[in-house]
Amino acid sequence: xxxxxxxxxxxxxxxLGAACVLLAWTLVSATIAPDLPSxxxxxxxxxxxxxxxxxxxxxxxxxxxRLAFYSLVRVAKGYALALAIGTPIGFxxxxxxxxxxxxxxxxxxxxxxxxxxxxxxxxxxxxxxEPAAIFTIGxxxxxxxxxxxxxxxxxxxxxxxNVGRVLKLSRWKMLIRIIVPATLPYVFTGYRLxxxxxxxxxxxxxxxxxxxxxxxxxxxxxxxLIYSHIILSVLTIGAIGFLLDRLMGAVEARVRVN
Amino acid sequence: xxxxxxxxxxxxYVTRRGRTPVLGxxxxxxxxxxxxxxxxxxxxxxxxxxxLLGGLIEPDAGEIRVDGASVTGPGPxxxxxxxxxxxxxxxxxxxxxxxxxxxxxxxxPAVERRRITDEFIALVNLTPxxxxxxxxxxxxMRQRVAVARGLAMRPKLLLMxxxxxxxxxxxRATLQDELLRIWGERRSTVILITxxxxxAILLADRIYPMTPGPDAVLGPPIEVGLPRPRRRxxxxxEPAYQKARRALVDFxxxxxxxxSRLQQATLERSCLExx
Numbered sequence: 001x002x003x004x005x006x007x008x009x010x011x012x013x014x015x016l017g018a019a020c021v022l023l024a025w026t027l028v029s030a031t032i033a034p035d036l037p038s039x040x041x042x043x044x045x046x047x048x049x050x051x052x053x054x055x056x057x058x059x060x061x062x063x064x065x066r067l068a069f070y071s072l073v074r075v076a077k078g079y080a081l082a083l084a085i086g087t088p089i090g091f092x093x094x095x096x097x098x099x100x101x102x103x104x105x106x107x108x109x110x111x112x113x114x115x116x117x118x119x120x121x122x123x124x125x126x127x128x129x130e131p132a133a134i135f136t137i138g139x140x141x142x143x144x145x146x147x148x149x150x151x152x153x154x155x156x157x158x159x160x161x162n163v164g165r166v167l168k169l170s171r172w173k174m175l176i177r178i179i180v181p182a183t184l185p186y187v188f189t190g191y192r193l194x195x196x197x198x199x200x201x202x203x204x205x206x207x208x209x210x211x212x213x214x215x216x217x218x219x220x221x222x223x224x225l226i227y228s229h230i231i232l233s234v235l236t237i238g239a240i241g242f243l244l245d246r247l248m249g250a251v252e253a254r255v256r257v258n
Numbered sequence: 259x260x261x262x263x264x265x266x267x268x269x270x271y272v273t274r275r276g277r278t279p280v281l282g283x284x285x286x287x288x289x290x291x292x293x294x295x296x297x298x299x300x301x302x303x304x305x306x307x308x309x310l311l312g313g314l315i316e317p318d319a320g321e322i323r324v325d326g327a328s329v330t331g332p333g334p335x336x337x338x339x340x341x342x343x344x345x346x347x348x349x350x351x352x353x354x355x356x357x358x359x360x361x362x363x364x365x366x367p368a369v370e371r372r373r374i375t376d377e378f379i380a381l382v383n384l385t386p387x388x389x390x391x392x393x394x395x396x397x398x399m400r401q402r403v404a405v406a407r408g409l410a411m412r413p414k415l416l417l418m419x420x421x422x423x424x425x426x427x428x429x430r431a432t433l434q435d436e437l438l439r440i441w442g443e444r445r446s447t448v449i450l451i452t453x454x455x456x457x458a459i460l461l462a463d464r465i466y467p468m469t470p471g472p473d474a475v476l477g478p479p480i481e482v483g484l485p486r487p488r489r490r491x492x493x494x495x496e497p498a499y500q501k502a503r504r505a506l507v508d509f510x511x512x513x514x515x516x517x518s519r520l521q522q523a524t525l526e527r528s529c530l531e532x533x
Contacts (some may be wrong), residue, residue, distance in 0.1 A: 159344040162314055165332040167361040167411070177357060181348040 037228040045228040059212055060220050064236050071202050071213035072240070074130075078137025079198040083191060086142030090149025090190065095179070100150075111143045115201040119208050129209035133202075140201045144193035152186025153179060188255045192248035199241045214240075259326070260287035261447060262415055267320035269306055280306045282473025283320070286466060288415075290325075291445040295458035296476065297506060298468030299514060304451045305341070307468075308419040311449065312338045325414050334362045337413035341420045343404045345392040351403050352388040355379060358410045378410040381440060398429035405437065409446065418450045422457065434460055435490060442487050455510075459502050460490060467506055469513040477513065480505045 022039050029036040037045065046064075048055070053065025092099045093107070115136050122132030160182050164174045206215030218233035264286035270279040280303040288294050298304050309315045311322060313332040322329040324336060337358075345354050356375045363371055379388050382402040392400055401421055408416050422430040434457055441448065441461070452458050458465045459482055466476040483498035493499050 159340060159342065160346060162312075162332070162338075162340070163344050163346065163357075165314060166312060166336070166338055167334055167358055168332070169361055173361070178346065181346070184348075 035227060037231065042228040042231045045226070046232040049229070049232060060217060062212070062217075064214070064232065067212065067214050067217050067233075068236055068240055070211075071206065071215065074133060074206075074211075074213060075137060075195075075198050075202050078134045078201070079141055079195055081134060081138030082140075082142035082194050082198060083145060085138065086145035086190070086194065087149055087187065089142075090146045090187070091153060091179075091183075093146065093150035094153025094183070095175075107143070107146060110139075111147075113140075115140045115204045116208070119205055123209075129211055133205035133209055133211060136205050137198050137201045141194045141198035144197065145187070145190035148186045148190030148193070149183060152183035152190075155186070156182045185252070185256045188248075188252040192245065192252050195244050195248050196241065199237075199244055203237060259323075261290040261292075261325060262286070262288040262449075263321075263323045264311070265321050267307075267310060267322065268318045269303075269310060269315070270318055279472045280474065281310070281317075281471075282475055284474075284476055286449075286476060288447055288449065290447055292464065293441055293448045293450070293462050294479075295450045295452055295462035295465045296468055297452055297455055297458045297465055297510070298474065299470050299510070300453055302468050302470045303474040304453075304468060305419055308338065308417050308449075308451055311415075311417050312336055314338075334358070334411040335414045337408040337411040337416045339401075339404050339408040339416065339418040339421045341423060343392070343400045345400055345403055345407075347392050350389050350391055351384055351395070352379060354392070354403055355407050355410050358407045362411050374410065378406040381409070382406040382436065396429070397425050398433055401425065401433060402436070405433075405440075409440070409444070414447060416446050416448045418448065420452055421450070423453065430457075431490070437461060438488060455503060455506055456494075458506070459484070459499060460488065460493065465502065465506060467509045467513070477509050480509075 025036075026038050029038045049064040053063040053068075055063040056066060089103070089107075093104060094100075118136045118139050119132060122135040123129065126132045126135060156179060160178050161174075164178045169177065202213065203215035203218065205211075206213045207219040210216055210219065214233050214236055218230055218237075221227070221229035221233070264284055267281055267284040267286075268279075269281045270277050272278075284307060286294075286296075296304060296307065306315070310317050311329070313322075313329050313336065329336070346357070349357065352375060355378055356371070359371050359375045359378070363374070366374075376385075379385050382405055384399065384402055384406065387395060387399060392403065395403070401424075405418075405421065408418070422433050425433065438461060450458065450461060462482055465480045465482060467480070469475050469477060480502055482502045484493065484496065484502075
């Protein structure tokens with residue numbers, strides 16, 4: 001107890017959990033799956049990618065930081081598309097009964113369609129892999145934003161709406177001063193979930209189109225039989241996904257304080 | 259013709275489980291600058307009456323006239339101070355009041371609107387807290403903001419729906435005193451809905467007792483013969499106070515016989531939520 005770092009269960013248990021996974025990984029690679037690189041071999045073959053994250057030897061042989069950056073830019077574009085389309089659709093679904101009746105079935109119908117199904121269609125429409133990838137990300141990632149926004153609008157307390165009614169606010173003022181701020185916490189929950197989905201879709205999109213990025217790299221290294229780099233990519237994808245979620249979680253918490 | 263006139267006001271809520279008659283022909287009249295209280299048990303239909311007067315819901319029958327004009331919907335000439343404040347949590351105290359001032363005076367220059375907003379913030383002694391959000395305020399302060407917002411609409415009629423019922427007794431007394439002072443300065447036309455007999459006598463010129471529902475109506479009004487300006491101290495010892503209190507309590511007790519009142523209250527609440 002005298003030491004500066006307190007070894008509380010909260011500090012020890014996550015390390016213990018990670019150690020268990022590493023142990024299981026080592027055992028699996030030593031026994032039933034000899035092709036799976038061990039943690040040590042993964043580290044040895046990946047260290048350059050991690051320690052010099054921004055080197056560039058060729059289109060598909062680059063530091064993991066550079067690859068992650070390409071993926072993040074692509075996700076940012078697709079995500080922006082998802083929010084730009086999803087938010088107004090969500091508000092319309094929540095505000096207008098007619099709009100809801102017209103388009104809710106289509107939303108429910110399109111929501112469960114996998115990115116793997118959209119991507120070829122994107123390629124058919126745009127003839128190029130980059131816009132097809134962004135189209136796929138946007139289309140797959142927008143549903144949580146659409147649904148959460150619509151639910152948020154419909155759960156606005158009658159007391160807030162009554163304030164607007166007593167003041168005889170115009171439709172526009174009602175929207176800007178009351179409906180949008182009251183819905184904002186729901187909207188941001190949608191944004192957080194959408195970002196998670198966008199990041200989920202990027203790997204599939206890059207694998208299918210073979211564009212440089214974490215997902216593209218993963219698929220290429222699989223084809224080149226460098227399996228340790230698959231693990232490197234998987235871990236990178238997980239780490240970035242985790243960070244993105246935390247980031248949006250913090251933004252969401254700020255909005256929710258209202 | 260009186261400044262505010264309510265005639266034969268009826269309202270029932272219809273759900274799948276059946277029809278619940280809440281108000282069964284409410285009659286009410288106020289002169290300009292009068293302070294009138296409606297006192298009744300919880301669940302007798304008081305909030306329904308406020309919603310009707312405010313135009314937030316439509317009556318099944320009857321008519322409401324304010325300054326000669328028939329009420330057809332909500333509007334700022336009938337300001338409402340809601341029971342649970344209904345402040346917009348994303349706006350500061352100032353912006354909550356400014357929203358009302360800006361909505362009611364769209365043609366005034368911005369400087370003038372700001373001046374009016376500041377005036378009403380000062381009226382309820384909230385100038386130091388003007389930039390705070392509602393969640394940073396105590397219940398008493400929140401209700402002050404709501405009162406200021408209601409007054410800032412400069413309504414012809416101010417409706418107050420059990421404005422102090424959620425507050426502790428000490429805060430309630432303070433706010434009642436403040437309301438007494440503010441009304442003394444401005445002489446607005448006010449209808450106060452309350453379940454607190456003493457609050458009604460302290461504040462109102464005239465009190466309408468409300469029979470418990472279903473089909474609630476207002477009993478004959480009781481004049482409060484206390485001179486103004488009124489002071490809380492020693493007031494309960496005055497004969498006029500005791501006379502008004504006895505008349506009010508006797509009426510309420512006598513009308514409070516019928517059995518299914520509790521069930522009625524629950525039903526009405528669920529109907530309001532459904533709406």
